[in-house]
Amino acid sequence: MITTEPTKTIDARGMACPGPLMALIGAIRQGKVGDTFEVWSSDAGSKTDIPAWVTKARHELVSVVEEPAYAKFTIRKAR
Amino acid sequence: MPARVTVLGGGVGGTLTANLLSKQLGGNATVTLVDPVGMHVYQPGFLYVALGQANGRWLAQDERHLLRSDVQMLVERAVRVDPSRRTVMLEHGRTLDYDYLVVATGSRLAREEIAGLAEGSYDFYSLDGAIRLREALRSFSGGRIVMGVAGIPYKCPPAPVEFVFMLEEYLHRRGIRERSTITLASPLNRAFTIETTSKLVQPILEKRGIQLATFFNVESVIPEKKVVTSIEGEELPYDLLVLVPPHRGAQVVEDSALGDERGWIPVSRATLQHEQFDSIFALGDATNLPISKSGSTAHFEAPVVASQIAARISGTAPKENYGGRVMCFLETGHREATTIRFDYDHPPVSPNPSPLWHYAKWAFNRAYWMTVPQGRVA
Numbered sequence: 505m506i507t508t509e510p511t512k513t514i515d516a517r518g519m520a521c522p523g524p525l526m527a528l529i530g531a532i533r534q535g536k537v538g539d540t541f542e543v544w545s546s547d548a549g550s551k552t553d554i555p556a557w558v559t560k561a562r563h564e565l566v567s568v569v570e571e572p573a574y575a576k577f578t579i580r581k582a583r
Numbered sequence: 584m585p586a587r588v589t590v591l592g593g594g595v596g597g598t599l600t601a602n603l604l605s606k607q608l609g610g611n612a613t614v615t616l617v618d619p620v621g622m623h624v625y626q627p628g629f630l631y632v633a634l635g636q637a638n639g640r641w642l643a644q645d646e647r648h649l650l651r652s653d654v655q656m657l658v659e660r661a662v663r664v665d666p667s668r669r670t671v672m673l674e675h676g677r678t679l680d681y682d683y684l685v686v687a688t689g690s691r692l693a694r695e696e697i698a699g700l701a702e703g704s705y706d707f708y709s710l711d712g713a714i715r716l717r718e719a720l721r722s723f724s725g726g727r728i729v730m731g732v733a734g735i736p737y738k739c740p741p742a743p744v745e746f747v748f749m750l751e752e753y754l755h756r757r758g759i760r761e762r763s764t765i766t767l768a769s770p771l772n773r774a775f776t777i778e779t780t781s782k783l784v785q786p787i788l789e790k791r792g793i794q795l796a797t798f799f800n801v802e803s804v805i806p807e808k809k810v811v812t813s814i815e816g817e818e819l820p821y822d823l824l825v826l827v828p829p830h831r832g833a834q835v836v837e838d839s840a841l842g843d844e845r846g847w848i849p850v851s852r853a854t855l856q857h858e859q860f861d862s863i864f865a866l867g868d869a870t871n872l873p874i875s876k877s878g879s880t881a882h883f884e885a886p887v888v889a890s891q892i893a894a895r896i897s898g899t900a901p902k903e904n905y906g907g908r909v910m911c912f913l914e915t916g917h918r919e920a921t922t923i924r925f926d927y928d929h930p931p932v933s934p935n936p937s938p939l940w941h942y943a944k945w946a947f948n949r950a951y952w953m954t955v956p957q958g959r960v961a
Contacts, residue, residue, distance in 0.1 A: 520873060526736070529800055529814070549778065556798075561816065
């Protein structure tokens with residue numbers, strides 16, 4: 505598996521819902537098509553909110569990796 | 584020699600912190616508050632102005648009258664902070680030295696960041712904006728009204744929800760409700776940022792016939808087509824568009840590199856001390872904390888900042904940390920309101936809307952000038 509560094513990592517651990525999603529939306533607003541964003545979130549709500557928004561906004565959820573106390577979401581800006 | 588404390592900003596947070604520090608430290612410190620206009624504005628009143636329920640006269644008072652007499656006040660714009668030299672440069676060239684700096688500079692509106700926003704939409708985030716919206720609503724005779732959000736974070740998170748509830752009542756009172764649609768375009772997949780409060784307000788939106796468009800983060804406004812577009816790739820047509828403009832931190836914060844890329848200052852969530860500079864504290868809208876940007880937040884943070892600084896000056900242990908406490912009212916229209924009270928560890932459980940909370944908010948609005956800036960309510 506080839507892994508590449510994300511364009512931007514957003515450490516939103518400790519932020520309550522919807523902070524992590526809002527941080528991602530803010531970063532995607534500023535980013536370019538093809539950029540990847542890794543969001544670290546310890547909030548349980550992110551597991552539904554982030555995939556739901558990515559689907560609605562027609563970007564790509566590349567991966568969700570569960571760490572012991574948080575999850576890493578990787579999103580590619582698709583358009 | 585007394586310690587020198589400089590406070591930037593004469594809003595809720597700056598005024599209350601300056602008064603508390605001066606009271607707690609007496610002759611052990613000189614407290615200087617710097618504000619570019621010298622007027623204290625009660626921003627929650629803008630919503631009532633927009634909907635014709637209040638005029639703008641009671642919304643501003645001379646800042647000098649709200650400060651203790653031993654707080655010095657300078658009416659001038661701070662343009663640069665140099666944390667290594669502990670200085671603040673003012674617009675006309677004067678430089679202030681400080682031992683401790685309190686940054687309470689609030690947020691600023693960045694309408695220019697969204698194409699078409701300035702020409703195509705209204706808002707209630709300034710007194711001028713609220714008056715423009717009031718006049719537009721007075722000449723409105725029916726059609727599609729859209730309330731949207733053009734950037735998060737923004738001041739007073741409940742305001743868009745409050746606006747649509749109060750607007751529904753307003754249109755009803757004017758006899759044009761049947762000829763109008765109201766759409767709340769939310770950046771999230773629910774009506775409000777906090778899930779428990781969303782569950783309370785969504786059924787009321789439905790009952791009042793207010794439409795909810797979810798995951799709608801405003802990208803641009805096309806005034807000639809009367810359409811607002813979202814970064815999610817959708818469009819909403821409108822006859823009257825009301826948007827919360829994007830917010831950024833203060834210019835002086837950005838110019839002094841005290842904050843992140845949007846000018847929000849990184850602080851300890853407990854002590855409100857700058858993450859990099861020990862002699863700087865920030866509160867209210869100015870911080871990057873993931874909690875509401877509201878007067879209420881600044882109100883509860885000010886005693887913490889005052890306690891932290893006073894303890895350092897007097898060589899004692901600080902008495903207070905900030906636990907994330909916020910308390911807001913949320914108007915639901917038809918003379919009813921609810922409350923949102925929470926902290927870092929406890930999400931809010933809002934009571935069912937009732938006239939009690941509506942009148943409590945009105946009483947608070949009126950009592951504000953005599954209580955909050957002086958620290959008479961905790």
